[in-house]
Structure formats: structure tokens, C-alpha cells
Amino acid sequence: MxxxxxxxxxxxxxxxxxxxxxxxxxxxxxxxxxxxxxxxxxxxxxxxxxxxxxxxxxxxxxxxxxxxxxxxxxxxxxxxxxxxxxxxxxxxxxxxxxxxxxxxxxxxxxxxxxxxxxxxxxxxxxxxxxxxxxxxxxxxxxxxxxxxxxxxxxxxxxxxxxxxxxxxxxxxxxxxxxxxxxxxxxxxxxxxxxxxxxxxxxxxxxxxxxxxxxxxxxxxxxxxxxxxxxxxxxxxxxxxxxxxxxxxxxxxxxxxxxxxxxxxxxxxxxxxxxxxxxxxxxxxxxxxxxxxxxxxxxxxxxxxxxxxxxxxEKADLTNPKDADTVVPDGSIEFEHVSFGYQKEKEKAVLTDINLTIHSGETIGIIGGTGSAKTSLVNLISRLYDVTEGCVKVGGKDVRGYDLETLRNEVAVVLQKNVLFSGTILENLRWGDKNATREECEYACRLACADEFIQKMPDKYDTYIEQGGSNVSGGQKQRLCIARALLKKPKILVLDDSTSAVDTATDAKIREAFAKEIPGTTKLIIAQRISSIQNADKIIVMDDGKVNGFGTHEELLASNEIYRDVYGSQMGGSGDFDENGGEL
Missing domain, CATH: 1.20.1560.10 (ABC transporter type 1, transmembrane domain)
Known part of the structure; x- marks a missing residue:
């Protein structure tokens, strides 16, 4: 000491x-x-x-x-x-x-x-x-x-x-x-x-x-x-x-x-x-x-x-020697990945995950509370390291990349959205400190945030209170999505980031993504099947394992869990869990 x-x-x-x-x-x-x-x-x-x-x-x-x-x-x-x-x-x-x-x-x-x-x-x-x-x-x-x-x-x-x-x-x-x-x-x-x-x-x-x-x-x-x-x-x-x-x-x-x-x-x-x-x-x-x-x-x-x-206390995630500083593309591979926060095998959160996601694909992720959806996507940007196996981005193990390079190419809109005290522009430029006003406005149009910003008295110079307390939950989510888009990432992860947005706006955001950033790999964790049913493929998570992986139609035909969720939501409950819990 x-x-x-x-x-x-x-x-x-x-x-x-x-x-x-x-x-x-x-x-x-x-x-x-x-x-x-x-x-x-x-x-x-x-x-x-x-x-x-x-x-x-x-x-x-x-x-x-x-x-x-x-x-x-x-x-x-x-x-x-x-x-x-x-x-x-x-x-x-x-x-x-x-x-x-x-x-x-x-x-x-x-x-x-x-x-x-x-x-x-x-x-x-x-x-x-x-x-x-x-x-x-x-x-x-x-x-x-x-x-x-x-x-x-x-x-x-x-x-x-x-x-x-x-x-x-x-x-x-x-x-x-x-x-x-x-x-x-x-x-x-x-x-x-x-x-x-x-x-x-x-x-x-x-x-x-x-x-x-x-x-x-x-x-x-x-x-x-x-x-x-x-x-x-x-x-x-x-x-x-x-x-x-x-x-x-x-x-x-x-x-x-x-x-x-x-x-x-x-x-x-x-x-x-x-x-x-x-x-x-x-x-x-x-x-x-x-x-x-x-x-x-x-x-x-x-x-x-x-x-x-x-x-x-030393960071357990460090840059390797001769770290790669270029991410070739947005492809993602999980090879026999297991992960646990406590490192012990018996406390594993993810078990033997094998997935291949091609660059530019839109992937939906759905699952019950505690099914490890967030844990899965956290491994892509190396917020945590795998316990076993490896995660590859652009065909290379994420542990071989320079951390700053990797995280600049993998934009994550976390489940808990955070805005900082300052103007809307200052918050948006967390994604790219050199972004022009026009680039910020374009990102906000993609995230359907421009429509409510223009109604504010000072528009993009409107001051955001600490924690974003003077904007609604849905507005906060759209600003955070716009902030992530300014990074121009090869991979975009939306971790339940449209849960506070109405279905019509959710559909507009997804449509804008498909048209404007087709080359970006998009992973969308969602509660509503309507938010992901048009995705190229959908991952169904259950108890830390991949229970199903395929298109909406394939999963309806072959996956019981997905079929039950679809039936319950189309029947009007709109929730994944029988008790009405969060997805």
C-alpha cells in the first residue's frame, strides 16, 4: 500500500x-x-x-x-x-x-x-x-x-x-x-x-x-x-x-x-x-x-x-502486442463460446454458442428474462472476454484487435440509455467528436429523432439535463441510436433500444436502417416480434443457449419457443413471459 x-x-x-x-x-x-x-x-x-x-x-x-x-x-x-x-x-x-x-x-x-x-x-x-x-x-x-x-x-x-x-x-x-x-x-x-x-x-x-x-x-x-x-x-x-x-x-x-x-x-x-x-x-x-x-x-x-x-486494480482487458488496427468487415462468428461473470464453469451464463453472421445482415435476438441476450452481444465489442472459445469480427479474434479500433467499429446502444449534461449536439458528438452539424442531423433523421428536436425551442442547441431527465424515454433512446450511428460502425448493436418507442416509429427506424446503412451488420435485441420479424435471421435465446436460429418463417415452423411468443403477442398479451415479464 x-x-x-x-x-x-x-x-x-x-x-x-x-x-x-x-x-x-x-x-x-x-x-x-x-x-x-x-x-x-x-x-x-x-x-x-x-x-x-x-x-x-x-x-x-x-x-x-x-x-x-x-x-x-x-x-x-x-x-x-x-x-x-x-x-x-x-x-x-x-x-x-x-x-x-x-x-x-x-x-x-x-x-x-x-x-x-x-x-x-x-x-x-x-x-x-x-x-x-x-x-x-x-x-x-x-x-x-x-x-x-x-x-x-x-x-x-x-x-x-x-x-x-x-x-x-x-x-x-x-x-x-x-x-x-x-x-x-x-x-x-x-x-x-x-x-x-x-x-x-x-x-x-x-x-x-x-x-x-x-x-x-x-x-x-x-x-x-x-x-x-x-x-x-x-x-x-x-x-x-x-x-x-x-x-x-x-x-x-x-x-x-x-x-x-x-x-x-x-x-x-x-x-x-x-x-x-x-x-x-x-x-x-x-x-x-x-x-x-x-x-x-x-x-x-x-x-x-x-x-x-x-x-x-489492473484492467483484465488489454491490448495485445502488434494489435490489429483495421476491422475488415462486419461479419461475426461465435465458435464454441462459453462465458461466465465469475469464471467458474458451473456459473456459466453462456454455454457452447456457435453462430455465423455475415457482414451487412440484420439479426434479431429474442429470449426470456435472464436468457443472456445482453451477455451475448457484450462479447462482440469485448466489453467482457469469453471464458472458452472465441468471438471473431471480420474473421479475426476480437482479442487480437486494438480495443479502441474494435469499439469504434462496433457501436452499442446499451439497454440503459445514458445522456450527459450538455446540448443535444454535444451529446451526439460522443459518437464522433468531429461530426458536422449536418452529419448529426442526418443521423437523427435515421433514428427518427430529428422530428422532435425540431420542435424544441433551441433545436440542436437544446440543453440536456444530467441523465437526460428533461427528455422522455423514447426520445432518449432515439438520441442514443443517433449517437451510435455517428460512429459509422461496421456493426450496430441495439440492446432493447426501441422498447420505449411506439411501433410506428420503430418501423420507421428499421426502414431507415435497411435503406441508408445496408452494409452495416445490425443486431437488434427486442421485446416485440414485430421489431425483428423482417430481419434476415433471428436468434432465439433460452437459458444461455441458442435455441433457434433462422428466419421468421423457419422459426415459426420449427421452434416451439418462438411460436409460443408469436402466438402470445399476436393474441394481445405482447409479452414474452407468461407472467408478463420483460423479454
Whole structure:
């Protein structure tokens, strides 16, 4: 974990080295000031030497100025190094997430990734700044003060040693107890973020079913869990202050008692006693700072491990050496393909799939809920890799292609349509960032989207809200189809992408495809047989296997499942499953 995180310091290494250097310089200046104060009292005030007082005073002012400058510079470079480190961690995580395949993404929850990139990174940033500043300053101050105290009077300095051991033991016990709570609290943060994300994403459903009170109670439960964990941890940390105060006052009493006796016996001067009391505060404040550092580091260990998980996760779909950068045509072959999300054979989603699809063909895909229709088409653009067998596009195994090349030639309109905040044109140009306005309008005419865009006040410059919340489901589907067409792909996959479109518009889209992009291989997953009955061939999926493959007429004559679906839809139910479920 440490190696993974430290690799992200990068250009902030110099700032990370300057910070502790300035901190040590500040400590050195602070350490010598009490000695100068003792000299002023013993050699200036008591002897009436005003020249000595002025001289030592001037040196103290210079040392204080140097210490102040060092403290300011340490703070400046510490802030720069920690903020830069946090920036690099966020960038590295985000960049790594962009390389993830679907199977990599499946390992993390959305809420968990958000927590890692916000709360966890902030914890690491705070801890790193404290390590650079306090973790160098506190031990250096402690060691220097102890050395000076022993140099002045070894007997009285023994009081410091006892206080250090006592306070160190108490702080160690507190930190050990709080670690368990801080390890738990971030899992509770994930639950909190998940609650917020689900509620905001599904706010329309929440209001439609009048479930605001239920969602509020869910959030309160998640928030209360975080609250309880922090209260337990902070309650233990709160013991720092009274233990610290007790130790400080005990030390002051002990030193004052022993120092007074030594002054009476002339073995200690008044100035030296004053210096010892100052070093007492330095030593105990250093311990207090160290305790704060350890608490923050303890808090950040859990965060660091979670960040390292994301950074160490490597994409399981990578480009091969000498990858092919040209897809010859839109032909597709499945050769003894088996696939499982968990990789174990007994959990296979697809089993022994054998299909040959010629370039330019229109293929319909139909099947019941959970029959693995989407899993089948996801293998074509290599969103997942097969477990067994191979998938070929243009006569070549998809694993031999450059991923960007392959996915530019295989446009997929996913089952869950997503639009981003921005204008309609900006959304369309996700398909081709260099597409002209005319090309965007042509793609929208093919997808039957132009007709509703022209009725909007700003037409193609109309702003789309986040998630496409200001357009209907059918409009969103047509915009997503147009976006895919702008890629000018050799293969177009429509994964139930016209389910929210009326049958007349669905027919217009299919007719436009047949006339305008005849050379593109089209795979259409549909709920309605009317959407695919004119396809060149139809695949009937059942329980992860191909149950039938042929034309509409062939399947009506030979495939019982297809015949039952056709009969139920023509009879008026319009659903694949007997219980009215989704196809």
C-alpha cells in the first residue's frame, strides 16, 4: 500500500523534502531560545549587565525571526505537497478507473468509488501534511528538549523521562482502541453515499410511490451509523486533553519542587529553572502533537488501503502486442463460446454458442428474462472476454484487435440509455467528436429523432439535463441510436433500444436502417416480434443457449419457443413471459 501511494508524490518530492527541513530549522531555533532566556536572567538581570541583556535579546529576536520564517515556509511547502499529492491520487484513480473493463468495475460499488475519491483522499491529504510537518517537528522538538534538559540538570530531566513514558503509554492505548472504529467508519461512509446516490438517481420513483419518509429513514440510519462510530472514536481521543493536562501540571509541580530545593542549595540557577520549565512544555506538547499525528495516520491507514485497491486494480482487458488496427468487415462468428461473470464453469451464463453472421445482415435476438441476450452481444465489442472459445469480427479474434479500433467499429446502444449534461449536439458528438452539424442531423433523421428536436425551442442547441431527465424515454433512446450511428460502425448493436418507442416509429427506424446503412451488420435485441420479424435471421435465446436460429418463417415452423411468443403477442398479451415479464 505505502509503495503504491508514495508513487503518486511525483513532482512534489522537492516540496515534501523542503517541509521537514524547514520544520527542523524551526525546532532548532526554538530549542536555543530558552537557553538565551536563562542567560539573560542569570548573567544579565541578576548581575545588572544591561549590555548582556541587549545582546542576548537581539540574538533571541533573530532566532525567533528565523524560526518564524521557517515555520511559514514549512506550512507553505507542506500545504503544496499534500494538496498536490491528493490531486495526483485522484487523477491516478480516475485514470485507472477509465481503463477498467466491466468485470473490473463490477468489483466496486459506485458509492465506494465516490468515497475513495473524496473522503479517503482528503484523509490521506491531511495525514500527509501532518507527517511532513508535525511528524518531523514533534520528535525533533522532543529529542532536542530532552538533550538540553539533561545538559542543564540530569536529575530534574528524569522527571521528563517519567512523564514521557507515562503519557506515551496512555496515548498508545487510546490509539490502539480507536483504530478499530476508524477501520469501520469508512464502510459506513459507503452505505451513506449509496443511500444518497440511490435516492437522487431514483427521486422520481421515490415521489411516485410516496416513499420519501422511507428514504429519509434509510438515510438517517446510515448517517447515525457514521455518527456512532465517530462518537466512539472521538470519545476515546478526548482523553488526550485531560491526560495531557494532568501530566503537564504534575511535571511543573515536580520540577518546581526539585528546582526550588536546588536553587536554595545553589546547585541550580533561576534562569536554568525557567529554561527547564520551558523545555517541559516543549516535551509534553511534542507528545501531544505526536498523538494527533498517530490518530490521523491511524485514520488514514484504512483510507490508504481503499485507495491502493483502486490503484492496484489492473484492467483484465488489454491490448495485445502488434494489435490489429483495421476491422475488415462486419461479419461475426461465435465458435464454441462459453462465458461466465465469475469464471467458474458451473456459473456459466453462456454455454457452447456457435453462430455465423455475415457482414451487412440484420439479426434479431429474442429470449426470456435472464436468457443472456445482453451477455451475448457484450462479447462482440469485448466489453467482457469469453471464458472458452472465441468471438471473431471480420474473421479475426476480437482479442487480437486494438480495443479502441474494435469499439469504434462496433457501436452499442446499451439497454440503459445514458445522456450527459450538455446540448443535444454535444451529446451526439460522443459518437464522433468531429461530426458536422449536418452529419448529426442526418443521423437523427435515421433514428427518427430529428422530428422532435425540431420542435424544441433551441433545436440542436437544446440543453440536456444530467441523465437526460428533461427528455422522455423514447426520445432518449432515439438520441442514443443517433449517437451510435455517428460512429459509422461496421456493426450496430441495439440492446432493447426501441422498447420505449411506439411501433410506428420503430418501423420507421428499421426502414431507415435497411435503406441508408445496408452494409452495416445490425443486431437488434427486442421485446416485440414485430421489431425483428423482417430481419434476415433471428436468434432465439433460452437459458444461455441458442435455441433457434433462422428466419421468421423457419422459426415459426420449427421452434416451439418462438411460436409460443408469436402466438402470445399476436393474441394481445405482447409479452414474452407468461407472467408478463420483460423479454
Amino acid at each position: 505505502l509503495k503504491t501511494l508514495m508513487a503518486q508524490i511525483k513532482e512534489y518530492k522537492k516540496d515534501s523534502l523542503k517541509t521537514p527541513a524547514y520544520m527542523i530549522l524551526e525546532v532548532i531555533m526554538e530549542t536555543f531560545i530558552p537557553l538565551l532566556m536563562a542567560s539573560i536572567v542569570d548573567n544579565g538581570v541578576e548581575k545588572g549587565d544591561i549590555h548582556h541583556i541587549y545582546k542576548m535579546g537581539a540574538i533571541m529576536v533573530v532566532m525567533a525571526a528565523i524560526g518564524l520564517f521557517a515555520g511559514i515556509m514549512g506550512g507553505k511547502y507542506g500545504a503544496k505537497a499534500s494538496a498536490g499529492f491528493a490531486k495526483n491520487l485522484r487523477n491516478a484513480m480516475y485514470e485507472n478507473i477509465q481503463t477498467f473493463s466491466f468485470s473490473n468495475i463490477d468489483k466496486f460499488s459506485t458509492a465506494g468509488l465516490v468515497t475513495r475519491m473524496t473522503t479517503d483522499v482528503t484523509n490521506i491529504q491531511n495525514a500527509y501534511q501532518m507527517i511532513l510537518r508535525m511528524c518531523m517537528r514533534a520528535p525533533a522538538s522532543l529529542i532536542c528538549a530532552l538533550i538540553m534538559a539533561y545538559f542543564i540538570n540530569a536529575k530534574i530531566a528524569t522527571v521528563y523521562l517519567v512523564a514521557v513514558l507515562f503519557l506515551g503509554g496512555i496515548l498508545f492505548a487510546i490509539i490502539k482502541k480507536t483504530m478499530k472504529y476508524f477501520d469501520t467508519v469508512f464502510r459506513k461512509y459507503d452505505e451513506l453515499n449509496a443511500s444518497v446516490q440511490e435516492n437522487v438517481t431514483g427521486i422520481r420513483v421515490v415521489k411516485a410511490f410516496v416513499r420519501e419518509d422511507y428514504e429519509t429513514s434509510r438515510f438517517h440510519a446510515a448517517s447515525s451509523n457514521v455518527y456512532r462510530m465517530f462518537v466512539k472514536a472521538e470519545s476515546l481521543i478526548a482523553f488526550n486533553a485531560p491526560v495531557m493536562q494532568f501530566t503537564v501540571y504534575a511535571c511543573i509541580l515536580g520540577i518546581s519542587y526539585l528546582g526550588a530545593k536546588m536553587i536554595v542549595s545553589s546547585t541550580l540557577t533561576t534562569g536554568e529553572l525557567m529554561s527547564l520549565l520551558t523545555y517541559c512544555m516543549n516535551i509534553l506538547m511534542s507528545l501531544m502533537m505526536l498523538s494527533m499525528v498517530f490518530v490521523m495516520v491511524t485514520l488514514s491507514i484504512a483510507s490508504g488501503e481503499r485507495i491502493a485497491e483502486v490503484l492496484n
